[in-house]
Amino acid sequence: MWKVNLKELLDDTDVQDPTDFPPSSTVPGLRDLDGALRCNICQELYEAPVVLTCGHCFCSLCARNQLGEKPACPTCWRETTISSIRVNPTMEEAVTAWKDARRFVLHMINDTLNGQTKAIEASRPTKRRKPNARPSGVVPDMVSHQRRSGRSDVGSSDDDAEREMAMSSGTPALGSNSSIECPVCAKSVPMTMINDHLDSNCKYHSALSSGKIASSSKSGQKDAWSKLLNGTRSGKDKEKHEAEVDNPLPKASYTVLKDKQIRDLLAAYNLSTTGDRPQLIARHERWVALYNANLDRSPILRKRPAELQLEMRRWEEDRRGARKDPLKIDITEYRRANKAEFDKLIQRARVNPVHGSPKQPNSPKTLVVESAVGSESGPGPASDRWKRLKVAGGGGGETDAIVVDSDPEG
Amino acid sequence: MSVVYSRRLKKELQEIQIEQADPAKRAAGIQLLQAEDLKTWYFSIEVLGESLYKNEVFHLMVRFDPEYPFKSPAVQFVVSDKVKPPVHPHVYTNGHICASILGDDWSPTLSVMAICITIQSMLASCKKKELPEGNDDYVRTAPDNPKKTRFVYHGDSV
Structure with missing residues (x-):
């Protein structure tokens, strides 16, 4: 009975892979881009990407697992070790951005391809906006951090517009007249007070209405801000603590x-x-x-x-x-299942040495097996199965009877 | 089931499914027969074109370890009333295959499809149909799982 049960296996999953994107004949580059941002071991978008000495990139955990098995790059087999793993923050940044953009891009492609004529007009403006919007929307940390003076950049209208489009599910966008997030302390501050708040080293005017910041990307950003800034803030205790953690x-x-x-x-x-x-x-x-x-x-x-x-x-x-996996054979079970075969082998082994041992020093005795060894004759008491072996003496005529005592059960 | 293991296998399955639906991409002569779970898959393999195995169809059984892809899957030809393993210098009559890609040369960047294609080309390049040396001895003592056998690989020449 052969059958392919793919549907059931794949139905319940959110398996993403480069084939989510149309081939390059339809949409150039995107499928390859998605593939290029994936680890060749787990086929996921890179998690904590690292490079080996050869330059090949993998998820850190994948690389560590693999190098534990075999100290060589799984792509080119160049020898390397776990200690020579180096992080690849640039790739991580690219992956983080792509994770954010992926669904949006897919959505856009589907719209474009489904209703070529209808949607083409609507999608064109978003297409143009994307390259501008992404650097400020997705990696705000690095960009805005460098020019801290540009406070009002954060949550600017461009940024919000992009987000609104990307999440058509309708996450609550921040009203520009209510409170915004302080880029330094990440607390929610009334828009009109933000300058005072910053001038006061984040001491005054925090609205503290944490419930207001509902959007997950916003709170992610908030974490990003606070962690980034905490990380760079110097102070002996802090440094010591960080070093310990790192x-x-x-x-x-x-x-x-x-x-x-x-x-x-x-x-x-x-x-x-x-x-x-x-x-x-x-x-x-x-x-x-x-x-x-x-x-x-x-x-x-x-x-x-x-x-x-x-x-x-x-x-x-x-x-x-x-x-419990079937590939790992249970040894006792194996022994039980093959007992008959083993018994037969033991029996043969025990008989053969007697057969083949007439070379005993100074006793050129001939061994005569008195009766056929009934190995195949089926079960019976152990003493029955093992026959007496008559050993005829070389010259004297005396006879030794050897009883091979055996207990296959033991 | 480990996360890497099941997610990666699902991806491979999905990819195979997409490839098989598209005649332009399908690896000719390789077909997924059965994949009811993420433990054992069956493929049919035939060598198209001129070869010693013309018009013969073989079935390949692939079993996965939870440590896949860090450990290679156990791959062997199916031996049953209906299908027989190929007569090939690297294939024992119990279906076990001596191929370095299934042992020392396995890399987690390879995939099930890569294995199938390797085995297909191993058959295609065969020059003489003969059984491996010591076939009878091996078959008599071979473990159920070919991964428990330590094969010695002798290079590519068939």
């Missing part, structure tokens, strides 16, 4: 560590300390990879420790499931 975990040499010490390493990060030694090691290795891969993200995109711990829990569940 240090990658060292690779542990498990061979010199006792179980207890590995458990301590795990416990330090609130991870489970159950299981045997291989499990503990696998868990710690995974945690180091996950933790260090997270550090390869830019600070504003990093996950919180709690999120990483959640990912670890999910991974543990996968592993538990994997142990």
